[in-house]
Amino acid sequence: MRNRIAFLALYGLCWTLLFQFFRIVFFLYHYQKALEIAPSLWASSAFHGLRMDISFASYLLLIPTLAMLFTTRSTSWYQRFMLIYSGIMAFVIVLLVVTDLELFRAWGFRIDGTSLHYLETPREAFASMGAAPVVPLLLLVAVLWALSARLLQIIVRRCTSRFTRIPLYLSIPVFPALAAMLIIPIRGGLQLAPMNESAVYFSDKSFANYAAVNVAWNFMASVFNNTYSQKNPFIYFEGQKDADMVGSLYPAPEQHEQVISREKPVNLIIIIWESFTAKVAGSLGGLPEVTPQFNRLSSEGLLFTQIYASGNRSDKGMVSILSGYPAQPTHSIIKIPKKTRSLPSLPGALHDRGWYTSFYYGGETEFANMKSYFLQQHFDRIIDRNDFDEKDMNSKWGAHDHVVLNRVINDLDRQKQPFFTTVFTLSSHEPFEVPVPTAIPGNDSEHLFLNAHHYTDEAIGDFIKTAKTKPWWDNTLIVILADHGHPLPDLHRPKPSEFHIPMLWLGGALTRAPGQVTTLSSQTDLAATLLAQFNVPAGEFRWSSDILSKNKVPFAYFAFNNGLGWMRPDGFLVRDNIGGNITERQGALGSQEPDLARAYLQASFSDYVKR
Structure with missing residues (x-):
């Protein structure tokens, strides 16, 4: 024994x-x-x-x-x-x-x-x-x-x-x-x-x-x-206190600045650039030589300089952009179709009002369960790797960005208007392989990452150049933004730099350009902002606020695995949700801000659980 x-x-x-x-x-x-x-x-x-x-x-x-x-x-x-x-x-x-x-x-x-x-x-x-x-x-x-x-x-x-x-x-x-x-x-x-x-x-x-x-x-x-587990693990306040605190961040929108033409229905193209971090955009204070086309286009369009991604994965970013819904630190709502069915969306709102909606991606839309979400949100047409020739499958993910963007250009020539087209790039995702000669040499992950962004930048630049020659350009708004940021390149900046992303508006329908919008905002705010420009009600998008509204409350929240970031014009904090510690803090944040950050986490996760 x-x-x-x-x-x-x-x-x-x-x-x-x-x-x-x-x-x-x-x-x-x-x-x-x-x-x-x-x-x-x-x-x-x-x-x-x-x-x-x-x-x-x-x-x-x-x-x-x-x-x-x-x-x-x-x-x-x-x-x-x-x-x-x-x-x-x-x-x-x-x-x-x-x-x-x-x-x-x-x-x-x-x-x-x-x-x-x-x-x-x-x-x-x-x-x-x-x-x-x-x-x-x-x-x-x-x-x-x-x-x-x-x-x-x-x-x-x-x-x-x-x-x-x-x-x-x-x-x-x-x-x-x-x-x-x-x-x-x-x-x-x-x-x-x-x-x-x-x-x-x-x-x-x-x-x-x-x-x-x-x-x-x-x-x-x-x-x-x-x-x-079906419980909210982030309970900090009793009753409706968290909802009341968060409600103060979303006042009823007042008069907003109109920056696109309303003479007739406007076409909308959203290009979601995989892992596009502000750290590689020279026009936003990032590395100057990585995205020369985006830097040049920034001086032509309306550049939003203080946009932060809601989450750190593509599946979370997709819902944040199209449904104005905040990311969750430990879950991803896109993985649960019965929950995403309850979400409002840009394609759904525009489809109901006569826009023809389409989604383009060179890889498999089944990845991370995204396809079920797209099908629920009233995309009339979904183009993915199954719709490209075998010769175009020139990366581990599928068709490279220039192939997909060329397909979009050709299809839009025959597209019924008004149209709403979403394009999701993939070449700047790991393994960062590109079909062109190396522009930024180096075999380590960081240089491969930078080189892949340089390639996608060229592909998007060519797309915009060609789009300007099309008859639909004068009546089209193009939005370029990221699905999420990235830890690379490592510039030894604070955690929020990983979530700082570019957003640029271009197109013939844009009446305010060139220019900049410096209001601190979230990726989730795109939905309400666009719908206000189109004069479409955005009441269902309760987690999205119009960036161009006169009474917009400037803030951004981002979630990562068991952590959150809280951005205000006068500073930020990064919180570890497990230990409850503030791991980074900068600026002169008010004493109420840590509680407001926790209230946002509690209220948004409660909303997720109830759906």
Whole structure:
């Protein structure tokens, strides 16, 4: 009996030490971020993360402990079982650990259950890996698995070989009791609240908190919570206080500035530029040579200089743009058709008033469940990779941007007017491959990212140049904006720079150009702003406000995985929703602003839950 209990204790300790070793691997892989925090925080991350490591190690002990019940007469089968069990668990956990290394670099948060949605479209999921060092990562998986499995096998072989027969009357009460006792470390102790992410968050430095998280625990908790939880986890105020506070941000619109012609119905083209961050737009203070065409066009059209994306993924940005709906930090409404069915949308509002609506994308619209949303929102026609010739499938994602934009130009020549056309680019998505000679040399992710934007910039510039020659140009408004920003390029700017995106209005229907709009606004405000210009009621778009209204309240909210940003003209804050810490703050924000940010999160998530 003593040998069996000693084995279980040693086996759990081994897993705990492995989790600490994987944390060291995380620090080494992200050494640049690790060097930005104090070395004392490295040790603090390991210390605070220990409870979560023990918690998941205890989960892994449940099956071996219960299986011990059946070793009273024979133990050889148990050794074989534990060798197989250990090998499988080691492989799964190592795969999560290594995948998380690269996803954290790209997304800025630890892997969770949301990543499973992208496996529904494996072609696109594989394409996203194109910029990652796949071969070194696979080699790392093999090395870490070999080390982990070997260590576990040594413990299993040496300990189980010492097992002797024990009476059944001892086995029956002891091992179920031990399994039951594992509930204590699984829940993180005897405290009231069970183990959760906030239990390991300890710092106002986000990277230190992320490093403390056990990736396997985080992934499994996310899968189960996203599947079964229908509650709002962000409750800070009682009653209707959150709704009342948020309501003050959306006053009834008053007189607005009319910047497009109303002589007859205006055609609308929205070009949603994948990952287009203000950091690569010289006209917005970004790198000057990456998007020369956009910089030139900025001096011709109406440039909105203070627009912030609502979320950090395409599926969230699409809903923010077309439905004026804010992103959620832990969920994506586009994944749940029964919820998106209740959303208003630009294509729906214009379709009902006679506009012919179409959507163009060179990849698979099934990616991230976007197609179901498009079909619900009254697009008359959806063009995706299935509508292009095989010779045009010249990237891992599908058809490159110049191919799609040329298709749009040709189709619009025959299109019934007025039309509303949405174009979603893809070439500036990972793996950042382009079908033209390299303009910005460099093989690292940052230079590939910049080069891809240079290509898309040229493709859009050519599209606008050709559009100016068309008879429909004089009666058309073209809006260029991003689906979301991006961590790249790393210019060592505060977190909000990742969400600062360009928005430019062009076209013959534009009556105010050239010019700039400097009002601080959100991506979600596009819907109400456009509908006001078209004299279409926007009352259903409760999370969208007219940027050009005289009484527009200047603010922007953005959400990322378990965090939020709150922008005001006099400053900003970035909040970690798990630990409740303000991780970044700048300017002279009023004392009420942190509460207003939390109220917005609570109210918007409550709206999401109710839909």
